[in-house]
Amino acid sequence: GENVEQHPSTLSVQEGDSAVIKCTYSDSASNYFPWYKQELGKRPQLIIDIRSNVGEKKDQRIAVTLNKTAKHFSLHITETQPEDSAVYFCAANEAAGNKLTFGGGTRVLVKP
Amino acid sequence: DAGITQSPRHKVTETGTPVTLRCHQTENHRYMYWYRQDPGHGLRLIHYSYGVKDTDKGEVSDGYSVSRSKTEDFLLTLESATSSQTSVYFCAISGVVGGATEAFFGQGTRLTVV
Numbered sequence: 001g002e003n004v005e006q007h008p009s010t011l012s013v014q015e016g017d018s019a020v021i022k023c024t025y026s027d028s029a030s031n032y033f034p035w036y037k038q039e040l041g042k043r044p045q046l047i048i049d050i051r052s053n054v055g056e057k058k059d060q061r062i063a064v065t066l067n068k069t070a071k072h073f074s075l076h077i078t079e080t081q082p083e084d085s086a087v088y089f090c091a092a093n094e095a096a097g098n099k100l101t102f103g104g105g106t107r108v109l110v111k112p
Numbered sequence: 113d114a115g116i117t118q119s120p121r122h123k124v125t126e127t128g129t130p131v132t133l134r135c136h137q138t139e140n141h142r143y144m145y146w147y148r149q150d151p152g153h154g155l156r157l158i159h160y161s162y163g164v165k166d167t168d169k170g171e172v173s174d175g176y177s178v179s180r181s182k183t184e185d186f187l188l189t190l191e192s193a194t195s196s197q198t199s200v201y202f203c204a205i206s207g208v209v210g211g212a213t214e215a216f217f218g219q220g221t222r223l224t225v226v
Binding site: 043 | 142143145154155157160162202204206207208212213214215216217218219220
């Protein structure tokens, strides 16, 4: 089955700086890679996703890049703000059945 | 918000009692999952289902059972609750819509075993 590893587990950045979270996956047939943000006491919410037919996708201050050859994808947050403080999860599907497997999560703290 | 609801949202129960959590979806998605989340930990998969009556174990399945008799409902049962099962439980669903995969989480159930 799919195995997804996420790094780092915690990330502290100064407000205004960039944050990068990286995930690797094992199933070369995976074709869907979502990212979720979980604020304290709330459910994980989808913030951006990328499919295997593109290498990069942007939405305002967040972007995701995908390297299918190396089997890794990354979340980039630019000009970080205090409201970006949260836990972020990556995921990848098992193409055979579309079951999702999640990474272990990254706790991001943006210091004002 | 996607059509996924969990019930109850909060529950306090005594050690040794059975507890059932319910996840209900209106998206007709194939996959349903139960996760637990503890402080300092990520999402740990308990069980998942890939169809009616088709379920499989996750990484922390001991002490839990599941059932899926209908596409829309996925039940998680703690046969005899223990204090170590105090946690926040999230249900999730995933499926393909228009050729594209999508996945959503329920609001979570906070379970306290005393």
